[in-house]
Amino acid sequence: MTTTNTAAATTTSPAPKPTTPPAGADGGPNVFRRVLGIQAFQIVLVLVVIFLVFTALAPTAFPQWTNLRQVIQNMSILGVLGIGMTFVIVTSGIDLSVGSVLVFSGVVSADAMIWVGGDGWLTALVGLVVAVASGLAWGTVNGLLIAKAKVPPLIVTLGSLGAALGLAEVMTGGVDITKIPQVLSDNIGYGNLVGTTLPLISVIAIVFLVVFGVILHRTKFGLYTFAVGSNEEAARRVGVKVDRQLISVYALSGGLAGFAGLLSLSQFGTTAIAGQSQTNLNVIAAVVIGGTSLFGGLGTIFGTAVGLCIPAILQNGFVIVGVQPFWQQVAVGVVLVAAVYIDQRRRASAARGGGSPRKVSLAGLLQRQKS
Structure with missing residues (x-):
């Protein structure tokens, strides 16, 4: 008798190859390199260097809180304008009219508060509503012409720049209104947050920056804004x-310019018609320096806030150390050109590598719409 021992056939799969973690996943040097590559972080480094230089040159004056408080206060109005400009530039547009809309809204608001009369909060509330409504009206007109009539944003907002400022001068006869509640x-x-020495106008600007930062980066409205700037078609x-998105974005920019008009009235006690000639260019420069791409699709509110700090600190520091403040314009111009150059290099590099991962994913957008 023959006994056959049949061994059970067993199949074994090859042992999986050890996977190599992505470069930098363990916190290695590639992570540090990527962080250094973020433009907003680079601007923070530039800001820190500028601050340290002026601190070394004027240690008894520049870093003092009284001086820094003034710098923060001076940035507040530009900060509110910078929010709207960030949304606009993310759509690959431009808004040259914000300074003139600020002036026009301030004039209409001041006239409304004079008509109501009084120095109380009710009068101020009327002024606030009128200022924001005036800005919204200008922004909506800009958006309609850009979105529906297909007029280029540069031309539309350049026309609004002249029209809004001209109407403000017609209404006042070219003489500033100085009767403010x-x-x-x-x-x-000039008030402070209760219990602190932090300017209340700056607190308002910071709250706006935080709120609209969340809107831009954490809501569908912000996602659609990025999508339009990335690829409109x-x-x-x-x-x-x-x-509709473009109209909403330009209306937002106008409404914030109107609100900034009321803040300007509060800070300067006058409509300051002739004092806003460089406001639009200063805001655009700050937004672009902060990393928002003029080609659309990229940008952060945080970067805008940092970008606003550089010209403000340069201007203040030059005055303190005895350098002509006109050099501030030269320095800001150099930084602005450098920021745009870096952005172009990044885009060219991303195109060679198959696209930029930082741009909004339209496939992801569609998935979020369905969810």
């Missing part, structure tokens, strides 16, 4: 109402 100057313009194909 005292409650605005005492509390908003592709955004249409995934269901984004591009025209």
Whole structure:
């Protein structure tokens, strides 16, 4: 008798090859390199260097809180304008009219508060509503012409720049209005947050920056804004109402310019018609220096806030150390050109590598719409 021992056949799969973690996943040097490559972080480094230089040159004056408080206060109005400009430039647009809309809204608001009469909060509330409504009106007109009439943003907002400023001068005869409710100057313009020495106008600007930062980076409105700036036609194909989005973004920019008009009245106690000639260019420079791309699709509110600090600190520091403040314009111009150059190099590098991962994913947008 023959016994056959049959061994059970067993199949064994080859042992998996050890996987190599992505470069930098363990906190290695590649992570540090990527962080250094973020433009907002680079601007922070530039800001820190500028601050340290002026601190070394004027250690008894520049780093003092009284001086820094003034710098922060001077940035507040530009900060509010910079929010709207960030949204606009992310769509690959431009808004040259914010300074003139600020002036026009301030004039209309001041006239409304004079008509109502009084120095209390009710009068100030009327002024606030009128200022924001005036800015919204200008922004909506800009958006309609850009989205519906297909007039280039540069031309539309350049026309609004002249029209808004001209109407403000017609309404006032070219003479500034100086009758402003005292409650605005005492509390908003030069008041402090309760229990601190932090300017209330700056607290308001910081709150706006935080709120609209969340809106830009954590809501569908912000996602659609990025989508329009990344690829307008592709955004249409995934269901984004591009025209409505553009109108909303320019209306937002105008409304914030109107609010900034009331803040300007509070801080300066006058409409300051002739004092805003460089405001639009200063805001655009700050937004671009902060990393928002003029080609659209990229940008952060944090970067804008940092970008605003550089010209403000340069101007203040030059005055303290005895350098002509006109050099501030030269320095800001150099930084601005450098920021745009770096952005172009990054785009060229991303194109060679198959696209930029930082741009909004339209496939992801479609998935979020369905969810």
